[in-house]
Amino acid sequence: MPQRGFSPANSYVPNLAPMVDVVMVILIFFMLGSSLVVSEGMLPTELPSRAGPGGGAKVTIVPTIRIRLEALPEGQGCRIIVEDLLLSDNAYDSLASFLRGKLDAGADPDGRILIGADPSVEYQNVISAMDACVRAGFSNIQFSVNTDTIAVVE
Secondary structure (H helix, E strand, O other): OOOOOOOHHHOOOOOOHHHHHHHHHHHHHHHHHOOOOOOOOOOOOOOOOOOOOOOOOOOOOOOOEEEEEEEOHHHOOEEEEEOOEEOOOOOHHHHHHHHHHHHHOOOOOOOEEEEEEOOOOOHHHHHHHHHHHHHHOOOEEEEEOOHHHOOOOO
């Protein structure tokens, strides 16, 4: 009795022509949908129609707002200096009002505020200054360890 099973005579080879046709159609589809031209040295941009010489909006760069805290003698608090201006009453509510005025004048609420303090300033004063910045509406508050970068009033 002949053995049944695998033999080269009864093996089935699938027809690959339909698969090749499908692959070719997909290849043509992707080739037509892509751009093969590479433009070197240029960035494609779409500018508004009013852009051009004198047609666009003016850009103003808002600098960092710098706050410096200087210790008062005998632990009586600290002196608050904002952008080389000494706040007269050294109150954090005045600092928040000053910063709200900056926002009303067009300052970016995500703009950077840099707080620097003398080493002898109590940590609570630094936190109070940060809280005043947050109450005013600013969110990007940073601390400086180099007090030379902060405004100094003499």
